[in-house]
Structures are given as C-alpha cells and as structure tokens.
Amino acid sequence: MSSFIELLGLFLLLMLPFLYETNHIFRYYFKFLIYYGIVSFNSIVLIPAFLTRPCDVRNLLWASTWCHRVTALIGLRWELRGKEHLAKDQACIIVANHQSSLDVLGMFNIWHVMNKCTVVAKRELFYAWPFGLAAWLAGLIFIDRVRGEKARETLNEVNRRIKKQRIKLWVFPEGTRRNTGDMHPFKKGAFHMAIEEQIPILPVVFSSYCTFLDDKKKILNAGRIVITTLPPVSTKA
Incomplete structure (x- = not known):
C-alpha cells in the first residue's frame, strides 16, 4: 500500500510541470496558491517578531x-515611476486604483520606498488568520464598512496620528477591487481625511492587469506592471 502511495505521489509530482505549461486554469490557481501560501507562511514566522513592537x-x-520575493515566482515584474514623490518623508493620503489582491504584492515591492506606511482595509480581512493577525500587529487599519459611524471614528483617530508621526496612509477609494480597465466611483472618506488635517493627497496608479490577468477565464500569465506616483495634491486652504 505504501509503495502505491509513493508511486501515486511521484506521478502527481511529475505531472505538475505538464499541467502548469498546458492548462491555464491549473496555472492560475497554482500561482495564487504560491502567493497566498508564502504570505501566510511568512505571517506565521513574523508574528513573534511583530509582538516585540x-x-x-x-x-x-x-x-x-520577505513577501516581495513572490513576484519572481509567479512571473510578475513591477516598475516604479515617480519614486521621488513616494519617498518624501511626510504624512499623506495615498489613493490608488484597486484591481486585484495582486495590488498588495506590488505594494510589498515598493514598501522600502514608502518607509512608514499603513493601509486601510475592510474588517473582514482581520479574520483571515494568520495573515489578518500579522497585518493587525503590523499596524494595518481595519474598519467596519457596515457601521459607518464607527468607521469614521476610527479614521479620525488614525488621521491625527499619521499627521503627527508623518505616516503615509494607503487607501483604495474605489473600495471593491475591479479588473475592468475602467475607473469606478470613489468613496469620499480618504478625501475628507486629507482636507480635515490638511494632509496632501498622493495619487498612485497601477497600470492595467488586463493583458495578463482574467479572473473570469482563470488566466494569470507573466506580466509587467508600472506603478506611477503622481505629484502630491495640496489640501491646504
């Protein structure tokens, strides 16, 4: 029985390269499995270190x-333009388009440029452990989008802190991720925050994923993404 299991395991292992090269659906799920698997593993490893601060x-x-290395494994390349705006040591509200969970991988690749930066995320992500716990220990801001008043209170408190500590706050104003190539209506919270504390708004644009990613058809090929940081927009009266 054990020999049969070993042969079956060997057969499946040998089939992996064939399936990866010939079946785009298998390749799609396999790449996301690598992505989420490594991020989850790194979360477990890093939680003890995060507990020190x-x-x-x-x-x-x-x-x-740790996590930006996933990029090479799944065949993506990120190019940052306008680095000088992102590297400036100042508090700002970063507003970016949201196409896929791959956006987070792009952020991992430029975090060393942003230095002190955190992200506004929906509360549901906190419960996706171990990632959620690690993200909370790393300073992510989780808001309850259903309870609007509570979300506003949380953001007001965060707003004062980021200005005092010169932290960049990354927001996806479209809310839900959409890989359609079109711009969708913005939620107003990020802009109210910037105006209230007179913090500049820093637009960041990810080039379209449509050339290599199609979630409906389950396609994820190799691709190149340009992240463009535009000049900051002042909110001072």
Missing part, C-alpha cells in the same frame, strides 16, 4: 522584505 507600521518593512 505591536501595531508599529515599521513592521510592514519586515513583511515586505
């Missing part, structure tokens, strides 16, 4: 150092 946004630099 809990909820400190600098922990995200450690996470990015």
Whole structure:
C-alpha cells in the first residue's frame, strides 16, 4: 500500500510541470496558491517578531522584505515611476486604483520606498488568520464598512496620528477591487481625511492587469506592471 502511495505521489509530482505549461486554469490557481501560501507562511514566522513592537507600521518593512520575493515566482515584474514623490518623508493620503489582491504584492515591492506606511482595509480581512493577525500587529487599519459611524471614528483617530508621526496612509477609494480597465466611483472618506488635517493627497496608479490577468477565464500569465506616483495634491486652504 505504501509503495502505491509513493508511486501515486511521484506521478502527481511529475505531472505538475505538464499541467502548469498546458492548462491555464491549473496555472492560475497554482500561482495564487504560491502567493497566498508564502504570505501566510511568512505571517506565521513574523508574528513573534511583530509582538516585540505591536501595531508599529515599521513592521510592514519586515513583511515586505520577505513577501516581495513572490513576484519572481509567479512571473510578475513591477516598475516604479515617480519614486521621488513616494519617498518624501511626510504624512499623506495615498489613493490608488484597486484591481486585484495582486495590488498588495506590488505594494510589498515598493514598501522600502514608502518607509512608514499603513493601509486601510475592510474588517473582514482581520479574520483571515494568520495573515489578518500579522497585518493587525503590523499596524494595518481595519474598519467596519457596515457601521459607518464607527468607521469614521476610527479614521479620525488614525488621521491625527499619521499627521503627527508623518505616516503615509494607503487607501483604495474605489473600495471593491475591479479588473475592468475602467475607473469606478470613489468613496469620499480618504478625501475628507486629507482636507480635515490638511494632509496632501498622493495619487498612485497601477497600470492595467488586463493583458495578463482574467479572473473570469482563470488566466494569470507573466506580466509587467508600472506603478506611477503622481505629484502630491495640496489640501491646504
């Protein structure tokens, strides 16, 4: 019986390269499995280190150092333009388009440029452990989008802190991720935050994923993404 299991395991192992090269659906799920698997594994490894300075946004630099390596494994290349705007040591609200969970991988690749940066995320992500716990210990801001008043209170408190500590706050104003190539309506919260504390808004644009990613057809090929940081927009009266 054990010999049969070993032969079956060997057969499946030998089939992996064939399936990867010939079946785009298998390749799609396999790449995302690698992506999520490595991020989850790194979360487990890094949680003890994060506990030494809990909820400190600098922990995200450690996470990015480990997790950005996924890029090469799944065949993506990221190019950053306008680095000088992103590297400036100042508090700002970063607003970026949201196409896929791959956006997070792009952020991991530029976190060393942003330095002190955190992200506004929906509360449901906190319960996706171990990633959710590691993200909370790394200083991510989780908001309850259903309870609007509670979300506003959380963001107001965060707003004062990021200005005082010169932290960049990354927001996806479209809310739900959409890989359609079109711009969708913005939620107003990020802009209210920037105006209230007179913090500049920093637009960041990810080039379209449509050339290599199709979630409906389950396609994820090799691709190149350009991340463009535009000049900051002042909100001072």
